[in-house]
Amino acid sequence: MPALCFDRRRMLAMLGATAMSFQAGQTSAADNTIAFGQLYASFGVLGLTFSDKVKELSGKAVSMRGFMAPPLKAEANFFVLTEIPLSLCPFCSSDADWPDDIVVIYLDRAQTFEQANGLIEVRGRLEVGSWTDPETGFVSLLRIVEAGFHRV
Amino acid sequence: MRKLLAILITSTVLFSPVVASAATVFPLDRATILVSSPFDVKVEFDGVVAEGDVSVTVNGQPAAEVLGKSLTFIEKEDGVDASAVRINEVTLPSPGTYTVVAKAGSEEKTVTWEVYGTPEAPVAKNVIFLVADGLSVAHRTAARIMSKGMSEGKANGRLNMDDLDYAAFIGTSSTESVATDSANTMSAYMTGHKTAVNALGVYADRTADPMDDPKVETLAEALRRQTGKSVGVVTTSELQDATPAAVFAHTRRRAEKAEINNHIFDLKPEVMLGGGSAYFLPQTQPGSKRKDDVDHITLYKEAGYTLATSKSELETAAGTNTGKLLGLFHTGNMDTTLDREFLKKGTVDKFPEQPGLVQMTQTALDVLSRNDEGFVLIVEAANVDKMSHPLDWDRAVVDTIEFDKAIGLAREFAAKNPDTLIVATGDHTHGVSIVGTVNDEKDADSMREKVGTYAEAGFPNYEDKNGDGYPDRIDVSRRLFLAANNGPDHYETFRPKLDGPFVPAIRNEDGKYVANEAYKDVPGAVFVQGNIPTSGDTGVHAVDDVVLQASGPGAEKFKGYMEQSDVYRVIAEALALGAKQTQ
Numbered sequence: 001m002p003a004l005c006f007d008r009r010r011m012l013a014m015l016g017a018t019a020m021s022f023q024a025g026q027t028s029a030a031d032n033t034i035a036f037g038q039l040y041a042s043f044g045v046l047g048l049t050f051s052d053k054v055k056e057l058s059g060k061a062v063s064m065r066g067f068m069a070p071p072l073k074a075e076a077n078f079f080v081l082t083e084i085p086l087s088l089c090p091f092c093s094s095d096a097d098w099p100d101d102i103v104v105i106y107l108d109r110a111q112t113f114e115q116a117n118g119l120i121e122v123r124g125r126l127e128v129g130s131w132t133d134p135e136t137g138f139v140s141l142l143r144i145v146e147a148g149f150h151r152v
Numbered sequence: 153m154r155k156l157l158a159i160l161i162t163s164t165v166l167f168s169p170v171v172a173s174a175a176t177v178f179p180l181d182r183a184t185i186l187v188s189s190p191f192d193v194k195v196e197f198d199g200v201v202a203e204g205d206v207s208v209t210v211n212g213q214p215a216a217e218v219l220g221k222s223l224t225f226i227e228k229e230d231g232v233d234a235s236a237v238r239i240n241e242v243t244l245p246s247p248g249t250y251t252v253v254a255k256a257g258s259e260e261k262t263v264t265w266e267v268y269g270t271p272e273a274p275v276a277k278n279v280i281f282l283v284a285d286g287l288s289v290a291h292r293t294a295a296r297i298m299s300k301g302m303s304e305g306k307a308n309g310r311l312n313m314d315d316l317d318y319a320a321f322i323g324t325s326s327t328e329s330v331a332t333d334s335a336n337t338m339s340a341y342m343t344g345h346k347t348a349v350n351a352l353g354v355y356a357d358r359t360a361d362p363m364d365d366p367k368v369e370t371l372a373e374a375l376r377r378q379t380g381k382s383v384g385v386v387t388t389s390e391l392q393d394a395t396p397a398a399v400f401a402h403t404r405r406r407a408e409k410a411e412i413n414n415h416i417f418d419l420k421p422e423v424m425l426g427g428g429s430a431y432f433l434p435q436t437q438p439g440s441k442r443k444d445d446v447d448h449i450t451l452y453k454e455a456g457y458t459l460a461t462s463k464s465e466l467e468t469a470a471g472t473n474t475g476k477l478l479g480l481f482h483t484g485n486m487d488t489t490l491d492r493e494f495l496k497k498g499t500v501d502k503f504p505e506q507p508g509l510v511q512m513t514q515t516a517l518d519v520l521s522r523n524d525e526g527f528v529l530i531v532e533a534a535n536v537d538k539m540s541h542p543l544d545w546d547r548a549v550v551d552t553i554e555f556d557k558a559i560g561l562a563r564e565f566a567a568k569n570p571d572t573l574i575v576a577t578g579d580h581t582h583g584v585s586i587v588g589t590v591n592d593e594k595d596a597d598s599m600r601e602k603v604g605t606y607a608e609a610g611f612p613n614y615e616d617k618n619g620d621g622y623p624d625r626i627d628v629s630r631r632l633f634l635a636a637n638n639g640p641d642h643y644e645t646f647r648p649k650l651d652g653p654f655v656p657a658i659r660n661e662d663g664k665y666v667a668n669e670a671y672k673d674v675p676g677a678v679f680v681q682g683n684i685p686t687s688g689d690t691g692v693h694a695v696d697d698v699v700l701q702a703s704g705p706g707a708e709k710f711k712g713y714m715e716q717s718d719v720y721r722v723i724a725e726a727l728a729l730g731a732k733q734t735q
Contacts (some may be wrong), residue, residue, distance in 0.1 A: 040438070043502040045461040045480045046449060048438040070659040076197055085658060092621045100430070100483050100502075131434045132443065141438045 003005050032062045034126075036083035039101055039142065045152040048100060050128060054142070062144060064103060064152060077110040078133070081122060081144075104133075105138040105147045122149040174198070174261045175254050178355035178366040181263035184344055184717060187270070187730045188243050189374060193219065193252075193364035195237040196358055200228060200254035207235055208254045215239065215252070230359050238366070247730075268721060270730030275705040277526035277571040278381075279723055280517075280562040283341070284555040285334055285395055285535030286548075287578025289699060290585050294632050295546070295552035297586075298614050299621050312560040313576050316701035320710040322719065324580045327356070330695045334537065335406040337579040337716055338398035342371045342530075344720030352394065352412075353402035362405035371528065372400045372419045372722070379733045380525035382422040382475070382683075386512045388486040388551070389534030390428025391416065395579060398531050410442045417448060420455060422475055423519050423529070424597070425466070425512040427482035439483050452478045457644060462505035470515040477519050481506045488535045490550040490626065497652040509533055509551075513558040517565050526571075528727075531558050540582040541690040542644065544654035545634035546626045548584075553622055566704055570651040573707055573726050575719070577700035579720055580693045583637040590646045592629040599676025603633055639691040641682040643671040657682070657689055665689050 034053065041049045069080040081103045105122050124147025132139050171470055175515070176196040183288045185191060193215070195208060208443065210218040219242040226236045235256070246252060253262045271532035282292070292313065296302075300309030326336040328348045333496065336347045345368045348356035354365035372383050373689045387396045392409035401415040413431040414577035416424070432448035433440035453459060460469040460479040482503050491498035492506055500506070513531050520527035539547035559576050566572040588609030594602045604610060613630045614623035626648045642656035657665040664686035671677055684692055706726030710719075 019174075043483075044439075045483065045503070046437075047433055047440070048483075050438060071665070085655075098441075132435075137443065139435050139440075139443050141440075 017058075032060060034062055036044055036064075036066060036101055036126070040145075041125050043100065050142075054126070054128060057126050060126060061123065062126045063121055063123045064144065065119060066103070068116070068120055069102070075110055075112045078104060078106045081105050081120075102140075103142045103144060104138070105149065106143060106145040108146050108148060119152040120149045121152050122147050124148065155522070165365040170672075175256070175259045176358075177252055177261050177263045178357065179263070179265055179345060179368070180355065180677075183263075183265045184721060184726050185244065185265055185267045186344060186369065186721075187247050187267050188245050188373065189239045189369040189377075189729075190243050191368045192302045193239040193242055194355070194357060194366040195254040195261070196229075196666065197235045197237075197254075197256050197259050199234050199257075199259070201235045201259065203235075204228070206256045206519030208237060208252065210250055210252050212251075218250075219244075226308070232358055232394040234358075234702060240367075258370075261592075265675075268724075268730075270725045270728045271445050272728060272731045274726060274728035274731075274733070275571075276567075276573040276726040278569060279528045279573045279575070279727060280523070280531065280565070281528070281723070282533075282555065282559055282562060282574070282576045283338065283395060283579050284533040284536040284552060284577075285389075286540045286582045286693065287533075287552065287555075287698065288540075288584055288694065288696070290634060291536055291540075291549060291552040291578075291582075292523065292587055292699075294549040294634060295556060297612060297632060298549055298623050298626075299553045299556070299616065301614065302611050311556045312563055313556055313701055315563075316559075316576060316707075317703045318710045319699060319701045321697040321713045322399050322577065322700045323713065323715050325695065330547065332693055332695070333394065333406075333579050334579050335394040335398065338395045340716035341361075341577075341719050342398045343368045343578065344717050344724065346715065346717045348404075350406050351404050352398050352403055352406055353400075356404050356516070362403050363410055363411065365402075365404045367402045370398070370400055370402070370422060371720070371723070374729045375528055375727075376419060378729050378731065380523070381727075382520045382523040382527040383419070384516045384520045384527060384529040385421055385426070385532075386423070386509065386516045386529065387426040387532035387534050388445050388509055389426060389532065389538065390482075390485055391424055391426040391480075392428050392431050393485070393534065395532045395534065396530065397425065410444070413442075413448060414446070420476075422527075423477045423479075423516045425460075425477070425479035425481075425507075425516060426604055427480070427486040429461075429480035430483040432480060434538060436556040441483075463507040463511065464505065465509050466511060466515055470518050472519070475519065477515070479507075479512065479716070485534065485538060488539060488551050489554045489622070490547045491652070494550075494626075495650060495652075497650075509554050510557045510561065513561050518563060521565070521569070524557065525733075533558065533563075536578075537582070539653060540584060541692075542654045543636050543639055543656050543691050544649055546648040547583065547653060549632075549634070550622060550626070557621060563703070571705060573702065573704040573723070575700065575702045575707075575710075575723070578698045581696045581698055582691060583694040583696075584634055584691075585634070585637065587633045590633045598678075600678055602676075603631075605618055609633075631704070636691045637694075638684050639680070639682055640665040640684065640686070640688050641667040642680050643674065643677040644668055644680045645671055645674040645677045647674070656691075659689065663687070 005059045041051045066081040069086045071079045125142040127143040178194045207213040216222045224238045224268045244267045250265045324332045333349045340346045357365045385396045392412040394406040397412045401412045430441035434445045434447045457476040457478040458468040458472040487498040535551040588605040640657035658668045709722045
């Protein structure tokens, strides 16, 4: 019994800690919410400059809201998040082009996309810097990895 | 001789029914080729053939002898279970008719090429070739009515294009289809060879590699080979977009924009003004769309170019004495005139310092005309097409007015420099017409009932009080009603899209394009059922002829109906590109 009590106390403590850390996590995620307008400090013909906020949050847990661009195929582990709904699928149409300010979302697991047209919220870890997807050759500068998403 | 040829052709026709399968020969049958211009020859056999069975003759002689190069035999092409023969970069130095016969086993194909020469001396020193992408008759008529007004059935003014001296109907179809795109159409203008949809400066072969297709010479290459003229390109699209790219590039796939930018740099046009800086930036630079570390900004600077990235920098650069000017004003396509100058929508908040087509054209003329040897300037009003696709007629028409102002500058230049040939045209058309007007003041329950047709259309009430050639407002109470004859499902709002370019359809989770619900609740909006496949996102190009107009030396050759590829020949003859004009 004492052992159980101890265990129970420990368990409660652990639960409390978990709840607290979850709460803390939520709080920090709330702080770490990035809007599309906050990605770049400047837009220019000779390139875009990342904002201080993006630089600070590099490698950290973030959340972002936006629209899922039409995906390349129904089931995949990544998609592109855009500020406004895209009518075109730049992967599918050889002539379409991505807007400048996109974020590529790599999910923690491949899943079937059902809703391509509606606001979603993505949570995951922010990666900053040029990276080429070895499978698709798609070059991205901003990524949210180990990500999950839900409709807003 | 002619009789003999006729007999030969007849016998070929007679024998053809017994031939099991036919090979494909590039250049295709009836190709017209500028004398001495380099091109690649390729024969694609339908099956695997033995090298020893292959024979290719030109006017009855072995091809290798006539073309001065040996044939390369490919037993099995990459990804294709069939053989091919190639001879790259050959030239035919004498004008005439060339009959090519390719044979292997039971396969046989005969094609005839016409190699044309040009006069020894040019009649034109300069060529200004202005193309409004997708320019259709409705765009012209709407631009005239919107810009100049109309009363009692007569236009109250004339567009600059209305007073060009000669005109021709241009057939725009591609080698594979009656329908067409900006790649193959502009490529036909700029090489004299028709090709397939999405292809630039090449015949479209069957292999998957978009960079290995048989090449033909582009106008920029011919100018470099034969003349000391300067070359300039001005566009409101990305500089790597199909229309400007066709002046330089060789690829089966217009989407190869990073590679196209390399092709452009290889030819170093003296003036390049437009959007598409993303393909000039190395991949590590945010905003880049390259997949390598090549930094074209640095390359151009090292090659002696003056760089301008805004309206004011372009103004300063106009006085540059380097004679080489690179103006990049957007990472992607530049905004429309309506957004840039009036509504401040689109991406104008991100790129507020974009010049327009008129300033870019004027600067290009200033810089290029300093070359005593002359110049060729290509001007593209890209947004006429880019706004016709999403059925945003107001933006397309206002950009047509801007295009006409650029034609005005060309005409002013030609008035002082009469040895200048001006060509103003579209590359293909759109399925659009002016139906009448929409009259807000008409007493009716719905917007649809406010459409005026026949006598009820009356005349629109656009005003141009400041005399800048643009209507002061496009959302007047009685405005032109333009409608497309094709498109995806969408909502017709009967009103200009003041909040940004129209997005008629959105792709759903099944990959089908459905009407964009964002316009559903616009008062009076009606659902318009699409009539193209649901895989189509926007309105499509029409197969209708383009109207080409021209003035100046050589322009009299534009008449009647011409194939798009014939336009190149007129330019080549005016500039005498068959004759070497440099030491």
